[in-house]
Amino acid sequence: MPDLRDLYQDIILEHSKRPRNYRTLEAANRKAEGFNPLCGDHFTIYLEVGDGQIRDISFQGSGCAISKASASMMTQAVKGKRTEEAEELFQKFHHVVTGKNGVESNDLGKLAAFAGVSEYPVRVKCATLAWHALRAALQGEQHAVSTE
Amino acid sequence: MTTAANTAFRPQAAAHADFDVYKVRADFPILARTIHGKPLVYLDNAATTQKPQAVIDTMVRYYTAENSNIHRGVHTLSEQATQSYEQARATVRQFLNAGDPREIIFVRGTTEGINLVAQTWGRANIGREDEIVISAMEHHSNIVPWQILCEQQGANLQVAPVNDAGELMLDEFEKLLGPKTKLVAMAHVSNALGTVNPVRKIVEAAHRVNARVLLDGAQAVPHMSVDVRAIDCDFYAFSGHKVYAPTGIGILYGKAELLEAMPPYQGGGDMISSVTFEKTLYNRLPHKFEAGTPHVSGTIGLGAALDYVNSTGIERIARHEKQVLAYGTRRLLEIPGLRLIGTAREKEGILSFVLEGIHPHDVGTILDQEGIAIRTGHHCAQPLMERFGVPATARASLALYNTMEEMDALANGLLKVREVFA
Numbered sequence: 141m142p143d144l145r146d147l148y149q150d151i152i153l154e155h156s157k158r159p160r161n162y163r164t165l166e167a168a169n170r171k172a173e174g175f176n177p178l179c180g181d182h183f184t185i186y187l188e189v190g191d192g193q194i195r196d197i198s199f200q201g202s203g204c205a206i207s208k209a210s211a212s213m214m215t216q217a218v219k220g221k222r223t224e225e226a227e228e229l230f231q232k233f234h235h236v237v238t239g240k241n242g243v244e245s246n247d248l249g250k251l252a253a254f255a256g257v258s259e260y261p262v263r264v265k266c267a268t269l270a271w272h273a274l275r276a277a278l279q280g281e282q283h284a285v286s287t288e
Numbered sequence: 289m290t291t292a293a294n295t296a297f298r299p300q301a302a303a304h305a306d307f308d309v310y311k312v313r314a315d316f317p318i319l320a321r322t323i324h325g326k327p328l329v330y331l332d333n334a335a336t337t338q339k340p341q342a343v344i345d346t347m348v349r350y351y352t353a354e355n356s357n358i359h360r361g362v363h364t365l366s367e368q369a370t371q372s373y374e375q376a377r378a379t380v381r382q383f384l385n386a387g388d389p390r391e392i393i394f395v396r397g398t399t400e401g402i403n404l405v406a407q408t409w410g411r412a413n414i415g416r417e418d419e420i421v422i423s424a425m426e427h428h429s430n431i432v433p434w435q436i437l438c439e440q441q442g443a444n445l446q447v448a449p450v451n452d453a454g455e456l457m458l459d460e461f462e463k464l465l466g467p468k469t470k471l472v473a474m475a476h477v478s479n480a481l482g483t484v485n486p487v488r489k490i491v492e493a494a495h496r497v498n499a500r501v502l503l504d505g506a507q508a509v510p511h512m513s514v515d516v517r518a519i520d521c522d523f524y525a526f527s528g529h530k531v532y533a534p535t536g537i538g539i540l541y542g543k544a545e546l547l548e549a550m551p552p553y554q555g556g557g558d559m560i561s562s563v564t565f566e567k568t569l570y571n572r573l574p575h576k577f578e579a580g581t582p583h584v585s586g587t588i589g590l591g592a593a594l595d596y597v598n599s600t601g602i603e604r605i606a607r608h609e610k611q612v613l614a615y616g617t618r619r620l621l622e623i624p625g626l627r628l629i630g631t632a633r634e635k636e637g638i639l640s641f642v643l644e645g646i647h648p649h650d651v652g653t654i655l656d657q658e659g660i661a662i663r664t665g666h667h668c669a670q671p672l673m674e675r676f677g678v679p680a681t682a683r684a685s686l687a688l689y690n691t692m693e694e695m696d697a698l699a700n701g702l703l704k705v706r707e708v709f710a
Contacts, residue, residue, distance in 0.1 A: 181649075263653065
C-alpha cells in the first residue's frame with residue numbers, strides 16, 4: 141500500500157501553497173495553456189525565450205496540489221536552461237512519474253519528489269500537465285494542450 | 289473509528305423494523321471488499337451503483353441457461369429469452385407507471401435516450417428560431433444533444449438560472465417560455481447538487497405554451513417513486529446502472545402518440561416490418577426504436593434490479609437515504625473550511641462540497657487511501673461549476689446500502705485530508 145506521504149511530500153505541499161513564479165510575464169514571447177478536462181485543472185505557462193534559452197518563465201491557473209506544485213517546481217527547474225535541456229528534463233521527469241526503469245530520480249534534483257506519483261497512475265496527468273504546456277509553448281503551439 | 293462525541297447524536301440506522309441496512313448490505317457482494325486494507329465505503333453511487341447478488345445471478349442464469357437472440361427464432365431458447373426480455377419491459381412500465389409497455393424503449397442509457405429524442409422528435413419538430421429551454425444544472429448529456437440539434441435546425445438554446453442554493457429559479461424559467469418554446473429538457477434530480485426539480489410545475493408551465501417536456505431521470509429513479517403519468521412529462525429517460533442494474537442498458541419513456549409519429553432512430557434489424565430495396569416499412573412500437581440485437585442480458589438484469597428495488601420498497605429506500613443524507617450533511621458541516629455546493633430544500637442523497645484551500649482531486653486521493661470512494665471533478669456539469677465559481681467539487685453520493693457509520697468515516701477521512709494539508 142503506497143504511503144500518502146510519498147505522494148504529498150513536504151516540498152510538494154509547500155509549493156502548492158506558495159507557488160513560485162506565479163504571475164503573468166510582461167516580456168513573454170511564448171505562451172501555452174494546459175487543460176485537464178477530467179478535473180478542470182487549467183494552467184497558462186508564459187515564456188520568454190531568446191537564443192534557444194528560457195530566459196524567464198511564469199505560470200498562472202488553478203489545479204490540485206500535485207499539478208500546481210509541479211508547475212511551480214518546473215518553472216524553477218527550467219529557468220535559464222536551454223530549450224533542449226528543458227525537453228530532456230521533461231523526458232526524465234515523465235519516466236520517473238510513470239515509474240519507468242532506467243532513470244535515476246536523483247538526476248532530477250528537487251523534481252525527484254514527484255517519484256511517488258508513479259504509485260498513483262491517475263495522478264500522472266496532474267504531475268505532467270504544466271510540462272505538456274511548456275512543451276507546447278516551446279514548440280510555438282497556440283492552442284491549449286489537453287491531457288485527453 | 290468514531291469517538292463517543294461523534295456518535296452521541298447519531299440516529300440508529302436500523303431504527304425502522306422494515307428496513308435493515310445491514311441486511312441490505314449483505315445483498316451486495318462487493319461491499320465486503322477492502323480497499324487499501326480498509327473496508328470499502330462506496331459513496332460514488334451517482335456515478336454508478338453496485339449490483340445486488342440477485343442481479344448478478346439473473347445475468348449468470350441468462351448466459352448459463354437461456355442465452356439466445358430475441359424476436360427471431362422459433363426455437364425454445366429464443367422464445368424464453370424473448371419472454372424474459374419483454375417481461376423486463378413490463379417491469380419497467382409498472383415501475384414508471386407508464387400506461388403501455390409500448391412506451392418503454394430500451395436504449396443504452398440516459399444519454400442515448402436523450403440523443404434519440406433530439407435526433408428523431410427534435411429534427412422533425414424543431415425548426416429555425418424555435419427554442420429549447422434547459423436549466424443551468426444540466427448534465428452535459430442534457431446540454432450537448434440540444435446544442436447539436438440547435439445547430440442542425442437553426443434553433444436556440446435557452447438556459448434557466450439556478451439560485452445560490454442550487455434550486456431552479458422557477459419564475460425566471462417561466463419567463464423563458466413562449467410561443468417559440470418547443471421543448472423543455474430538464475433533470476428531475478441534479479447529479480452534481482442533488483436538487484430535486486419541481487417537475488410537475490415545470491411540465492404544467494411548459495404545456496401551457498404547448499412545449500413538450502423531456503426529463504432526465506438518471507438521478508431520480510434510484511431514490512424516489514416516479515410516476516410518469518402523474519408528472520405528465522412527454523419523455524423520461526434513465527440509466528439502469530444507476531439503479532443497481534448493469535451498465536449499457538437504459539430506458540426512454542415516451543408518450544405513445546409522440547413515439548408513433550416520430551421517425552425511427554437507427555435503421556437495422558428488428559425495427560422493420562418489411563424491407564425491399566424500394567421501400568421499407570417500420571416495425572410497430574417499441575421495436576421501431578430498437579434496431580439491432582439489443583443488450584438482452586442487461587435488459588433482463590434491469591428487470592431483476594427493479595424487482596429488487598420493488599421488494600425492498602422505494603419508499604423505505606427513500607426514507608433511509610434521507611436519514612443518512614441529513615446525518616451526513618450535519619457531519620460534513622462540522623468540518624472546518626467545508627462548503628456544501630447545493631443546499632436545496634428538496635434534495636436527494638448527494639453531498640457536493642469543496643474544502644477551503646484543498647483541491648477536490650487531492651481530497652479524492654486521500655479519501656481513497658481510507659477506502660472511501662467519492663467522485664471528484666466537474667461531474668459532467670461544467671456550466672454549473674462555473675455558476676458556483678468552482679472548477680470542481682468533491683461529491684459523496686448515496687444509495688440504499690449506505691450507513692450512518694459511513695458518514696462518520698467520510699467526516700473522519702476529511703479531517704485526515706485537512707491534517708495532510710495542515
